[in-house]
Amino acid sequence: MTAVIRTEKLVKRFGHVTALDELDLEVVEGQTHGFLGPNGAGKSTTIRVLLGMLRADGGTARLFGADPWSEAAELHRRLAYVPGDVALWPGLTGGETIDVLGRLRGGIDKRKRDELLERFDLDPRKKGRSYSKGNRQKVALVAAFAADVDLLLLDEPTSGLDPLMAAVFNECVREVAAQGRTVLLSSHVMSEVEQLCDRVSIIRKGVIAETGTLAEMRHFTRSQVHAVLKNPVRGLGDHEGVHDLKTDGLEVRFQVDGTALDDVLAQLAVAGIASLTCEPPSLEQMFLRYYGDELAAKGVDNGGEE
Amino acid sequence: MATATAAPAVREDGLGTLAGTGKLLRFHARRTRVYLIGWFAGMVGGTLAIAASFPELYATPDERAQFATTMDTPAMRSMTGPGEYIDAYAGSGSAMFAHQMILWSTLVVAVMYILLITRLTRADEETSRLEVIRSEPVGRRADLAAALLLACLSAVALGVLIGLSTLVMGDADVAGAMLYGLLHTAVAVAFAAITAVTAQIAGYSSTANAFAFGVLAFGVLMSMVGNAQENAALWLSPFGWAQATFVFTPEQNWVPIGVAAIVSALLIWLAFALVARRDFGQGLMAARPGPSSAGAGLRSIGSLTFRLSRGLLWAGIVTMVLLGAAYGSVVGGADDIFDTLSDTQREIFTQQGASITEGFVVTISLIDAFTATIFGLLVIGRARKEETGGRGELLAAAPIPRSGWPGSYLPMALASATVATVCGAVFLALTGAGSVGDWSFFDDMLVGGLVHLPAIWIMVALAFACFGWLPRAGWLRWLPWAYVFIAGYFGPILELPDVMVNLSPYEHVPSYPVADLDWLPLIVLTAIAAALCALGYLGVRRRNLQFA
Numbered sequence: 001m002t003a004v005i006r007t008e009k010l011v012k013r014f015g016h017v018t019a020l021d022e023l024d025l026e027v028v029e030g031q032t033h034g035f036l037g038p039n040g041a042g043k044s045t046t047i048r049v050l051l052g053m054l055r056a057d058g059g060t061a062r063l064f065g066a067d068p069w070s071e072a073a074e075l076h077r078r079l080a081y082v083p084g085d086v087a088l089w090p091g092l093t094g095g096e097t098i099d100v101l102g103r104l105r106g107g108i109d110k111r112k113r114d115e116l117l118e119r120f121d122l123d124p125r126k127k128g129r130s131y132s133k134g135n136r137q138k139v140a141l142v143a144a145f146a147a148d149v150d151l152l153l154l155d156e157p158t159s160g161l162d163p164l165m166a167a168v169f170n171e172c173v174r175e176v177a178a179q180g181r182t183v184l185l186s187s188h189v190m191s192e193v194e195q196l197c198d199r200v201s202i203i204r205k206g207v208i209a210e211t212g213t214l215a216e217m218r219h220f221t222r223s224q225v226h227a228v229l230k231n232p233v234r235g236l237g238d239h240e241g242v243h244d245l246k247t248d249g250l251e252v253r254f255q256v257d258g259t260a261l262d263d264v265l266a267q268l269a270v271a272g273i274a275s276l277t278c279e280p281p282s283l284e285q286m287f288l289r290y291y292g293d294e295l296a297a298k299g300v301d302n303g304g305e306e
Numbered sequence: 307m308a309t310a311t312a313a314p315a316v317r318e319d320g321l322g323t324l325a326g327t328g329k330l331l332r333f334h335a336r337r338t339r340v341y342l343i344g345w346f347a348g349m350v351g352g353t354l355a356i357a358a359s360f361p362e363l364y365a366t367p368d369e370r371a372q373f374a375t376t377m378d379t380p381a382m383r384s385m386t387g388p389g390e391y392i393d394a395y396a397g398s399g400s401a402m403f404a405h406q407m408i409l410w411s412t413l414v415v416a417v418m419y420i421l422l423i424t425r426l427t428r429a430d431e432e433t434s435r436l437e438v439i440r441s442e443p444v445g446r447r448a449d450l451a452a453a454l455l456l457a458c459l460s461a462v463a464l465g466v467l468i469g470l471s472t473l474v475m476g477d478a479d480v481a482g483a484m485l486y487g488l489l490h491t492a493v494a495v496a497f498a499a500i501t502a503v504t505a506q507i508a509g510y511s512s513t514a515n516a517f518a519f520g521v522l523a524f525g526v527l528m529s530m531v532g533n534a535q536e537n538a539a540l541w542l543s544p545f546g547w548a549q550a551t552f553v554f555t556p557e558q559n560w561v562p563i564g565v566a567a568i569v570s571a572l573l574i575w576l577a578f579a580l581v582a583r584r585d586f587g588q589g590l591m592a593a594r595p596g597p598s599s600a601g602a603g604l605r606s607i608g609s610l611t612f613r614l615s616r617g618l619l620w621a622g623i624v625t626m627v628l629l630g631a632a633y634g635s636v637v638g639g640a641d642d643i644f645d646t647l648s649d650t651q652r653e654i655f656t657q658q659g660a661s662i663t664e665g666f667v668v669t670i671s672l673i674d675a676f677t678a679t680i681f682g683l684l685v686i687g688r689a690r691k692e693e694t695g696g697r698g699e700l701l702a703a704a705p706i707p708r709s710g711w712p713g714s715y716l717p718m719a720l721a722s723a724t725v726a727t728v729c730g731a732v733f734l735a736l737t738g739a740g741s742v743g744d745w746s747f748f749d750d751m752l753v754g755g756l757v758h759l760p761a762i763w764i765m766v767a768l769a770f771a772c773f774g775w776l777p778r779a780g781w782l783r784w785l786p787w788a789y790v791f792i793a794g795y796f797g798p799i800l801e802l803p804d805v806m807v808n809l810s811p812y813e814h815v816p817s818y819p820v821a822d823l824d825w826l827p828l829i830v831l832t833a834i835a836a837a838l839c840a841l842g843y844l845g846v847r848r849r850n851l852q853f854a
Contacts, residue, residue: 048851081700083700087700093595093596096597096601099604124599125596
């Protein structure tokens with residue numbers, strides 16, 4: 001599988017602020033890649049470097065194997081982009097904007113455009129200045145999904161959409177993925193990422209804190225176990241993979257590292273299990289775990305760990 | 307004024323719709339203080355500077371009487387004011403000052419108050435800042451009331467300051483000075499009231515501005531027509547009311563101020579009636595739906611850039627046509643005017659002992675060139691606005707090289723400045739040749755205007771280079787213009803050293819038709835402009851784009 005996006009030790013500074021600090025990101029062809037991180041972590045900066053709007057200060061970035069800075073215009077033929085905060089021309093209607101963006105990339109499929117307008121329930125005759133945030137977002141989404149491109153760069157694309165439109169958006173991304181196209185989806189909406197993405201990268205302070213499939217990431221994070229045992233179990237608290245053990249007679253609750261799961265369950269089985277629930281961590285919990293120290297610094301309880 | 311006219315509205319709906327006006331007034335004053343202080347400083351400073359220098363230019367009654375004879379033509383009256391002032395020239399330098407100043411000075415005040423009112427009303431609604439305020443315990447009419455109240459109070463203060471500034475002229479009396487100030491207040495309040503109404507009607511703040519500026523243009527036109535033909539059209543214009551006070555003349559009268567007050571009061575009453583009839587964020591005029599798909603012409607980055615900045619092109623054409631025609635109409639009288647000038651002014655106009663009319667054409671062409679340059683610089687400013695406003699982000703992600711976006715703004719800026727210059731030169735030549743009565747003069751004046759093009763291109767290309775290399779320093783785009791304007795216009799008077807004056811590209815343009823048409827400097831200037839264009843493209847290609 002070829003990498004559509006690859007950055008190695010990518011550095012971007014704004015004055016004294018280091019926005020990207022040796023960032024390594026890889027998205028392979030056909031993948032829908034979730035890009036998570038708190039505000040200001042560097043998601044938009046990464047995307048703008050990939051779009052050749054910002055020049056990298058160090059490391060390399062490759063888009064379809066080419067330099068996104070020096071070959072921006074050629075590369076843009078193969079991609080479509082939806083910015084996080086869509087600004088439209090006040091005097092141009094939504095329809096005009098979609099058309100002009102389509103024509104700049106060499107033409108627009110009229111049928112597809114009209115179908116998308118219908119699905120997103122967007123009135124193309126309103127002027128740019130009179131659209132709400134959600135509707136501005138829809139204009140950019142219709143323009144992007146109508147484009148016949150290999151890669152979609154979506155920067156928090158659903159931030160202004162209502163749940164119904166967010167569902168339409170999910171559908172569109174799935175269709176794009178089914179056609180074998182590549183998507184980089186930056187988002188704060190965990191359910192969206194869990195539903196759509198094959199792989200996830202979590203960015204924090206300009207570096208990738210974690211990357212992998214959701215299954216892999218779950219493996220490296222903790223599951224919540226609740227069991228009612230037939231006999232008391234000993235030494236569970238001494239196991240290095242077990243955290244936050246709470247014992248109430250024969251009832252135990254604890255968190256367990258993904259790597260220690262089989263070991264610990266075997267130990268429970270020895271004692272005899274009356275009932276057992278084992279919940280894998282949600283993406284949200286994983287996300288909170290990766291920002292654990294930031295949240296702790298602000299005095300927020302991040303799910304009882306540590 | 308606002309409190310008095312707000313009364314009927316109060317009786318209708320109870321005090322509720324005006325609740326919170328006082329608090330909002332303080333809030334508005336706080337937010338607009340920089341805007342107000344800037345305009346105040348400009349207006350009062352300008353009045354002071356001109357009032358202080360005026361008596362020296364025309365010191366004796368004889369000089370003024372002589373100048374008066376050249377002013378009393380329909381063309382000159384339309385550019386200044388009614389003949390009543392001209393009759394008083396000899397007797398009073400202040401009357402001459404008022405005659406020359408009122409139209410232009412009140413015009414600036416009108417612009418200031420149009421922008422102030424739309425800013426505080428519809429523009430705030432659009433950005434949803436006002437939405438936060440409306441959710442507070444504040445009445446439906448309170449923001450309009452506070453905006454108008456602020457306009458009225460600041461207009462009175464501005465009037466008093468302007469009035470006091472005129473007292474630096476020795477022969478200005480206190481009553482006249484107060485009337486001169488108050489006529490500015492009257493025009494300010496009138497345009498605040500007009501804008502308060504257009505803000506209720508228009509669908510957007512930009513349309514509200516456009517309507518109000520339409521009224522302003524109508525006002526200027528009626529004043530010009532009324533003064534040229536000496537008829538009642540003058541009374542259809544707020545500027546006409548200001549001029550009809552005949553301030554500082556023996557016929558001085560306060561009645562037009564009363565007319566302005568009554569009309570303003572009626573307009574404010576209308577605005578208050580309308581504001582309750584429309585929905586928040588919407589005008590009475592529903593926003594018309596536009597085309598659902600783009601026309602065939604809108605298919606390249608160049609055509610998009612043209613579409614987005616063609617308004618500036620039109621503004622440039624209209625301004626330059628008016629300017630060219632206005633100056634052209636007085637070229638014929640250049641010899642007469644010259645006799646009345648003071649020595650310093652003669653120095654400006656006389657160049658290398660050529661005919662006075664030709665020297666006059668050179669000076670006018672230079673002023674036209676400075677003005678036309680502005681429209682090129684404004685287009686470059688538009689490119690920066692597209693970038694910081696974030697709209698360019700959609701284009702920067704499209705398969706267009708940087709030379710297309712934001713690069714296409716350079717050809718658009720060059721074209722706008724060029725078209726504006728050509729229009730100015732053509733209309734100067736047309737009306738100029740007409741007023742001289744010699745059509746052989748047409749070519750001379752046309753070429754005299756067009757020779758400035760290479761210098762104009764340099765200024766526009768320089769602004770683009772600044773945009774390419776130092777985008778954050780917006781003032782840097784205007785500083786060179788201010789510099790060459792001062793060097794070119796005031797250089798001889800201020801006796802600037804040659805090195806400083808020669809930095810200006812306009813200094814190297816052959817003074818055609820006074821001097822011969824020398825091609826070498828024109829070619830060199832064009833080459834420098836081309837080099838600056840290349841430098842600008844290089845900067846645009848290598849820098850980060852700065853989206854919000």
